[in-house]
Amino acid sequence: MTGTELLIWIRGPALQIATVIFLLGVVVRIFEILVLGRKPDLAEPRGSAAAGGLRTIVTRMFADRGTLQRSTFTVVAGYIFHIGIFITLFFFAPHILLFHETLGVNWPSLPTQVIDATAVVTIIALLAVLVYRLANRVIRYLSRFQDYLVWLVTFLPILTGYLAFHRIGLAPQHLIATHIASVELLMVVFPFTKLMHAFTLFIARYYNGAIAGYKGVNS
Amino acid sequence: MTASLERGLNAFREQIDAPVASFFSSCVHCGMCAEACLFYTETGDPSYTPIHKLEPLRRVWQQEYTFWGRLAKAVGLSKPVTDEELAQWETLVYDSCTLCGRCSMVCPVGNDIAYMLRRMREGMAASGHAPEGLVGATRRAVTIGSPMGVKLPALQAQIGHTEKDIGMTIPVDVVGADYMLLLSSMEIMNFPEFIGAIARIFSKAGVSWTISSEAFEATNSGIQIGVSEIAAELVQRVVDAAEKLKVKNVISPECGHAYMAIRWEGPNLIGKPYNFKVVHILELLDDLRKQGRLKISGKETQRLTYHDPCQIARRGGVVDQPRHLLNMVAENFVEMPETGTMNWCCGAGGGVSSNERADGLRLSAFKRKKKQLDVVRPDALVSACSNCRIQLEDGLEENNMDMPVLSLTETIAEHLADD
Numbered sequence: 001m002t003g004t005e006l007l008i009w010i011r012g013p014a015l016q017i018a019t020v021i022f023l024l025g026v027v028v029r030i031f032e033i034l035v036l037g038r039k040p041d042l043a044e045p046r047g048s049a050a051a052g053g054l055r056t057i058v059t060r061m062f063a064d065r066g067t068l069q070r071s072t073f074t075v076v077a078g079y080i081f082h083i084g085i086f087i088t089l090f091f092f093a094p095h096i097l098l099f100h101e102t103l104g105v106n107w108p109s110l111p112t113q114v115i116d117a118t119a120v121v122t123i124i125a126l127l128a129v130l131v132y133r134l135a136n137r138v139i140r141y142l143s144r145f146q147d148y149l150v151w152l153v154t155f156l157p158i159l160t161g162y163l164a165f166h167r168i169g170l171a172p173q174h175l176i177a178t179h180i181a182s183v184e185l186l187m188v189v190f191p192f193t194k195l196m197h198a199f200t201l202f203i204a205r206y207y208n209g210a211i212a213g214y215k216g217v218n219s
Numbered sequence: 220m221t222a223s224l225e226r227g228l229n230a231f232r233e234q235i236d237a238p239v240a241s242f243f244s245s246c247v248h249c250g251m252c253a254e255a256c257l258f259y260t261e262t263g264d265p266s267y268t269p270i271h272k273l274e275p276l277r278r279v280w281q282q283e284y285t286f287w288g289r290l291a292k293a294v295g296l297s298k299p300v301t302d303e304e305l306a307q308w309e310t311l312v313y314d315s316c317t318l319c320g321r322c323s324m325v326c327p328v329g330n331d332i333a334y335m336l337r338r339m340r341e342g343m344a345a346s347g348h349a350p351e352g353l354v355g356a357t358r359r360a361v362t363i364g365s366p367m368g369v370k371l372p373a374l375q376a377q378i379g380h381t382e383k384d385i386g387m388t389i390p391v392d393v394v395g396a397d398y399m400l401l402l403s404s405m406e407i408m409n410f411p412e413f414i415g416a417i418a419r420i421f422s423k424a425g426v427s428w429t430i431s432s433e434a435f436e437a438t439n440s441g442i443q444i445g446v447s448e449i450a451a452e453l454v455q456r457v458v459d460a461a462e463k464l465k466v467k468n469v470i471s472p473e474c475g476h477a478y479m480a481i482r483w484e485g486p487n488l489i490g491k492p493y494n495f496k497v498v499h500i501l502e503l504l505d506d507l508r509k510q511g512r513l514k515i516s517g518k519e520t521q522r523l524t525y526h527d528p529c530q531i532a533r534r535g536g537v538v539d540q541p542r543h544l545l546n547m548v549a550e551n552f553v554e555m556p557e558t559g560t561m562n563w564c565c566g567a568g569g570g571v572s573s574n575e576r577a578d579g580l581r582l583s584a585f586k587r588k589k590k591q592l593d594v595v596r597p598d599a600l601v602s603a604c605s606n607c608r609i610q611l612e613d614g615l616e617e618n619n620m621d622m623p624v625l626s627l628t629e630t631i632a633e634h635l636a637d638d
Binding site: 141201 | 561
């Protein structure tokens with residue numbers, strides 16, 4: 001395979017393969033969870049499980065005051081890089097164009113200066129999160145190979161996107177190809193790792209809230 | 220593989236349901252649950268991070284209930300859970316967790332870690348890795364009817380003393396009563412004043428009630444150790460007694476885990492709904508207050524604060540009632556920081572107090588409660604769980620803090636109007 005062929009492969013078949021692995025993997029993982037089911041609760045309810053579940057899906061986005069004080073870095077850095085990834089992924093004009101071409105949906109973009117600044121902040125936040133993972137003794141204790149792998153495959157698309165936008169290091173088409181390849185790597189790794197939390201946290205929060213809500217507790 | 224390990228792993232498999240799978244799938248190793256756990260905050264030991272206490276259960280889920288894990292297992296790439304590993308986890312699962320569920324309130328992805336830990340204990344007990352203290356308590360609960368070995372004559376003696384003290388008859392085995400009162404062994408042996416308090420309140424409020432001589436024990440060691448068959452048997456004794464006496468309601472006393480056992484786990488353990496209602500004593504007292512049947516004279520003037528027993532508040536849903544009741548009897552009721560469903564555990568629930576090996580750790584964990592108390596500096600501490608009460612008294616003594624620990628029910632009884 002020549003360099004050009006590799007570029008074509010990355011932009012074409014590889015993207016399709018990665019998309020299929022991503023979508024199929026996510027569906028299988030969610031199916032694997034739901035198929036296990038849950039026994040009906042025979043105790044007399046005090047409140048609504050469904051209302052509690054839906055409530056916790058929303059309320060668990062916000063930390064209670066004590067947690068905010070005790071886990072300030074994790075909460076703040078967590079917000080920053082999640083929101084940063086969301087903004088750069090969904091509000092950068094070329095990304096919207098891609099979604100428009102592939103899915104047929106369209107929405108307004110944010111100015112490139114805003115995207116650029118967001119990317120820088122996100123990169124800094126992700127680096128800080130990595131340093132914190134290595135420095136904090138609880139998080140370091142919990143961390144396995146997968147935690148670092150997931151960090152890397154999340155970081156690479158932002159970094160390569162930033163480099164491509166500013167045309168740093170390589171020829172523009174190579175930079176774009178590297179960026180696309182890093183996204184493909186992320187998509188392939190996604191269903192097999194904790195990246196799945198992006199989907200499964202809705203199920204987890206629902207169950208947490210439902211178990212509590214049934215007993216009349218807002219969790 | 221030994222037979223006991225096989226039993227343990229099978230118990231793990233039985234416990235893995237959709238919530239468990241969704242929780243393990245969602246964990247991002249952020250470590251925030253550690254900061255919600257008093258065993259971590261008061262010791263700084265990262266192995267007490269709540270999600271870490273579940274690692275063997277997580278591995279069984281990952282290796283057997285995920286596509287990737289099954290594939291890795293099939294080609295011999297995964298490390299199976301061993302007996303040594305479970306032995307190593309025993310102290311994490313039993314000594315450093317009270318099932319208080321504070322971690323479950325804090326986890327940003329919504330993992331109900333306490334739900335999983337309760338389930339994990341089923342596998343730990345089945346594989347023979349439960350602490351001696353809890354095994355003994357459970358054996359006594361099954362054979363004698365009480366984890367502390369309290370037999371009917373002991374209860375009868377306490378009832379006799381109480382009747383003499385208060386000049387009232389305590390109803391025993393009254394068929395057709397509205398309410399059947401359960402007691403914890405701790406109440407019978409250490410706080411028998413509770414029985415007198417109930418008798419006086421119910422007499423004033425006109426509540427028809429009884430104690431059963433066949434099933435008076437409210438606590439359930441089967442749940443704390445994690446053996447559902449035993450837990451179900453202990454629940455069934457209460458159900459049989461309630462049906463025999465044809466009562467409409469069963470009262471769960473001032474004990475947190477008893478409430479969880481009889482109110483929330485009970486019907487699921489025996490596999491059918493009850494034909495009576497279960498109410499916590501605080502729920503009933505608050506209902507009596509609402510109906511105007513609880514008449515109080517003279518308020519408590521000391522500065523009081525309330526310790527929420529985890530299984531009654533956070534895991535049980537009885538949060539507002541004690542506050543209504545306290546405001547009725549106390550002029551100066553103050554809340555500790557982080558209270559109600561976010562309260563910090565006393566450090567002794569979930570079988571920790573039956574487990575002598577955990578005594579040192581239990582008293583270290585109390586330091587979290589001390590910090591809360593240091594903020595509000597009350598004259599007295601009120602609670603509604605005799606197990607919490609013992610731990611609070613132990614911890615206060617250990618820290619040279621001179622502060623009485625009161626039962627909410629008894630506090631109300633002391634302020635009943637004479638009319």
